Structures are given as structure tokens and as C-alpha cells.
Amino acid sequence: MDPNEPYPAGDESFDPAPHRPSGRALALTGLVALLGFGALVATGAFPRVRARATARGDHQRAMERVARVLVARPTRAPAGSGGVTLPGSILAVQETQIHPRASGYVRALRVDLGDAVTAGQVLAVIDDPEVGQALRQAQSAVAQARAALQQARTQRELARAEAARYATLVASGFVSQQEADARRAQSDVSVANVSAAEAALASAEANVRRLQEQVSFATVRAPFEGTITARGVEVGQLVTAGSTAGPAMFRVSKTDVVRVMVSVPQAYAPGVRVGDAATVRLREYPGRAFRGSIARTAGALDAETRTLLTEVRVPNADRALLAGMYAQLTLQLERASAPLYVPSTALVVNASGTRMAVVEGGAIRWRAVQIDADLGDRVAVATGLGEAEQVVVTPSDRLTEGMRVRAEMAPTPRAPSGG
Known part of the structure; x- marks a missing residue:
């Protein structure tokens, strides 16, 4: 066709307008693009964003869980005169364990746990037939020794009389001097025989006394007035004299x-004086104070604990105070300076020494300390700690030097009144 020739009129197969995509094609293209973008996001950007957010959350939770510590500031009581309260142990004023001094079987028990006894009261009886038989034999030996002594004395008197008669006869010339000397020698022998018989009798009597004492050991008696606080034997049980390997018969x-x-x-030892007043308190008796006085001290400090062992005696007429109880003892003492007090849970003792953890500038710092006294729920620190320090109350093994932490104040540890 000639390009200059006009389009044939009425021919509808030719559209002079430009070609436009249909609406369906456009929708399909958009859907493909959207799916591709979603796949790109799913495999790239969104997981990274989510991972960063998760990491930030884990870090925040880790900081809140590990680095939060409770701290407390040390307290110090004023120096001078005042009461210091210390933990103590209650003991009986007199106590003994009774072990058997005779061998045999326990025939009878006359007392039991908790019974009050008087001095010399029978506690138990031990059946020891061998000692009884030996005593009877010894008593027979004493009777024989007495008879032998009587015979020796009779022979001595006879020998003396013959020696005197022969001495008279030799002067008259009726017997020879040799016969007179023989009679005098027999008299001397008879005297020696009497001495030997007396010694034999004394030995036999001593043996009887020894066996009688052993027989008395079969009767177990209380050495002083008190209370039976332990019983370790039963009727029929075999006991051995002098044995301390097993339990005592009684306490x-x-x-x-x-x-x-x-x-x-x-710090308080120089102020301890015999005769000074002391007050004892127990949780079991709220509101009640037991009065006593210092009876004695050890006179020297323990080289390991640097403490002075002190005994306080307290009247106990109603037996309210039981041996073995834990008590709080208040003493009125003088001191030049007072140590710092912190909770005892803050103390860490290991291969690195005696230390405490403090928070300084938001980080953990470990301090080497010297303990002046262990007072139970708190300790007195002599050196190594400042009064303004923030002491970690319960340090864990995870706290390392320089570790960043978040400190929260705990209740302030109580300082003892005047001490």
C-alpha cells in the first residue's frame, strides 16, 4: 500500500489510536511485584530488625536479673561507756559424766532422765560377781594371816624364855656357851617372824579394803546435787570399768x-572487770531479763579470734535457763573507739581472704577487711571498710571486680546500743 494513500473508508481492522494494557494485566503485574517485595522483606530486613529488638530485650532483662544488688551502709555506735550485746552459750555451773568403775551387767537403774538427785544418791547397781568372790577370798586370807601372827607371837615368847633360861644356866656352868648362843639366835628369829606375820596381815587387810572399794563401785552414786540430763545405759547392759569409748552411764x-x-x-576486752553486772535475755522469754555478774575471764585473748573468753554467772532458782541455750548477753563496757557493723551475710571468706563487696561508681569493688567480732546477725569490721561505703548485703560468686551493677538500698543494719 502506498503510504500516501489514505486508509480505506469503512475498514475496521485498523485502529489509528495507541495500544493500552487491559485492567486484568495491570492487576496481575501489581500482585507479582507485591509478592516479590514481601519475599525480599521476609528474607532480609524484617528478621534483622526483629533480631535487634530481641537482643535489646534480652540485654535489658539480663541487666535487670544479674546486675541488681542490695546494699547497706555500715553503722557505728558512739565511743565511750555503754552496753555491748554479744551472743553467749548457757552452761551448767557444774556438770559431769559418770562412767562405770566396775565391770559387769547393770542390775538396776534407780533414776531416769530429768530426775533431780542429791549428793550420794544411788543411780544404778552393777552386778560384779567376780569382785565379790575375790573379796571373800581376801577376807579368808586376812583370817589366816591373823592366826599366823598369833602363832608367831607365841613362838617368840617361848624363844625369849628359853634364851633367858640358857643364859642363867651358862653362868652356873650347866650348859655350854654355844647352846646359850643358839637359844638367843632362835629368839631373834622368832621376833623377825612376828614382824613378817604382821606385814602379811597388813597386806591382806589392804587387799580386803581394795576389794571392798571395788565392790562399792558397783553401786553408782551421784557426785553432787543436780539433775540427770543424760542416761546412756539400760538394765542388763554390759559395762566395763574405766571404759570411756562408749556413752556415759549418766550425765x-x-x-x-x-x-x-x-x-x-x-576492742572491749580492756573494759571487762570481774564483778561487773551483766544482763541475759532470750527470745524464749520476751520482756524478761536475767541479772548476773562477771565471774572470771580467761586472762588472755584467743590468738585466732582475738576475743576474751568471759564467764558470767546467773542465778537460776526456777530452772528457767537450760544448759545449752543460746542467749544474748549485755555487758556495760568502756571502749575508746567502736568498729563498723555490717550484716554478717556480706562477709565472704575464701582463698582470696576475708573480703566484702562494695559498689563504687556503679561498679563492684572488693575490699579486704579485718573482722573485730562475729555478733551473729552482724559482724564488726575493724579495718578495710569506710563508713560511707555501699556494702553488698548478699554477694554472689558472679560478682567480679569492676562489674557494672545497679545498687538498691536495703534496711540499715542495727548497731548495738553503746557498742
Whole structure:
């Protein structure tokens, strides 16, 4: 066709307008693009964003879980005169364990746990037939020794009389001097025989006394007035004299007065004086104070604990104070300076020494400390700690030097009044 020739009129197979995509094709193309973008996001950007958010959350939770510590500031009581309260142990004023001194079987028990006894009271009886038989034999030997002594004395008197008669006869010339000397020698022998018989009798009597004492050991008696606080035997049980390997037969305790033993720290030791007043308190008796006085001290500090062992005696007429109880003892003492007090849970003792963890500038710092006294729920620190320090109350093994932490204040540890 000639390009200059016009289109044939009425021919509808030719569209002079430009070609436009249909709506369906456009929708399909958009859907493919959207799916491709979604796949790209799913495999790339979104997981990275989610991972970063998760990491930030884990880090925040880790910081809140590991690095949060409770701290407390040390307290210090004022120096001077005042009461210091220390933990002590209550002991009987007199106590002993009774072991058997005779061998045999326990025939009878006359007392039991908790019974009050008097001095000399029979506690038990041991059946020891061998000692009884030996005693009877010894008594027979004493009777024989007495008879032998009587015979020796009779022979001595006879020998003396013959020696005197022969001495008279030799002067008259009726017997020879040799015969007179022989009679005098027999008299001397008879005297020696009497001495030997007397010694034999004394030995036999001593053996009887020894066996009688052994027989008395079969009767077990209380050495002093007190209470039976332990019983370790039963009727029919075999016991051995002098054996301390097993349990004691009985334990007798005298508790009308009790001893309270307390270890006084070095800082207060110079102020301890015999005769000074002391007050004992127990949780079991709220509101009640037991009055006593210092009876004695060890006179020297323990080289390991640097404390002075002190005994306080307290009247206990109603037997309210029991041996073995834990008590709080308050002493009125003088001191030049007072240590710092922190909770005892803050103390860490390991191969690195005696240390405490403190928070300084938001980080953990470990301090080497010297303990002046262990007071139970708190310790007295002599050196190594400042009064303004923030002490970690319960340090864990995960706390390392320089570790960043978040400190929260715990209740302030109580300082003892005046001490």
C-alpha cells in the first residue's frame, strides 16, 4: 500500500489510536511485584530488625536479673561507756559424766532422765560377781594371816624364855656357851617372824579394803546435787570399768546457777572487770531479763579470734535457763573507739581472704577487711571498710571486680546500743 494513500473508508481492522494494557494485566503485574517485595522483606530486613529488638530485650532483662544488688551502709555506735550485746552459750555451773568403775551387767537403774538427785544418791547397781568372790577370798586370807601372827607371837615368847633360861644356866656352868648362843639366835628369829606375820596381815587387810572399794563401785552414786540430763545405759547392759569409748552411764548437771560463756572482742576486752553486772535475755522469754555478774575471764585473748573468753554467772532458782541455750548477753563496757557493723551475710571468706563487696561508681569493688567480732546477725569490721561505703548485703560468686551493677538500698543494719 502506498503510504500516501489514505486508509480505506469503512475498514475496521485498523485502529489509528495507541495500544493500552487491559485492567486484568495491570492487576496481575501489581500482585507479582507485591509478592516479590514481601519475599525480599521476609528474607532480609524484617528478621534483622526483629533480631535487634530481641537482643535489646534480652540485654535489658539480663541487666535487670544479674546486675541488681542490695546494699547497706555500715553503722557505728558512739565511743565511750555503754552496753555491748554479744551472743553467749548457757552452761551448767557444774556438770559431769559418770562412767562405770566396775565391770559387769547393770542390775538396776534407780533414776531416769530429768530426775533431780542429791549428793550420794544411788543411780544404778552393777552386778560384779567376780569382785565379790575375790573379796571373800581376801577376807579368808586376812583370817589366816591373823592366826599366823598369833602363832608367831607365841613362838617368840617361848624363844625369849628359853634364851633367858640358857643364859642363867651358862653362868652356873650347866650348859655350854654355844647352846646359850643358839637359844638367843632362835629368839631373834622368832621376833623377825612376828614382824613378817604382821606385814602379811597388813597386806591382806589392804587387799580386803581394795576389794571392798571395788565392790562399792558397783553401786553408782551421784557426785553432787543436780539433775540427770543424760542416761546412756539400760538394765542388763554390759559395762566395763574405766571404759570411756562408749556413752556415759549418766550425765549430772547442777543448774541452780548457770554459766553464760561469751567471747568479748578485743576492742572491749580492756573494759571487762570481774564483778561487773551483766544482763541475759532470750527470745524464749520476751520482756524478761536475767541479772548476773562477771565471774572470771580467761586472762588472755584467743590468738585466732582475738576475743576474751568471759564467764558470767546467773542465778537460776526456777530452772528457767537450760544448759545449752543460746542467749544474748549485755555487758556495760568502756571502749575508746567502736568498729563498723555490717550484716554478717556480706562477709565472704575464701582463698582470696576475708573480703566484702562494695559498689563504687556503679561498679563492684572488693575490699579486704579485718573482722573485730562475729555478733551473729552482724559482724564488726575493724579495718578495710569506710563508713560511707555501699556494702553488698548478699554477694554472689558472679560478682567480679569492676562489674557494672545497679545498687538498691536495703534496711540499715542495727548497731548495738553503746557498742
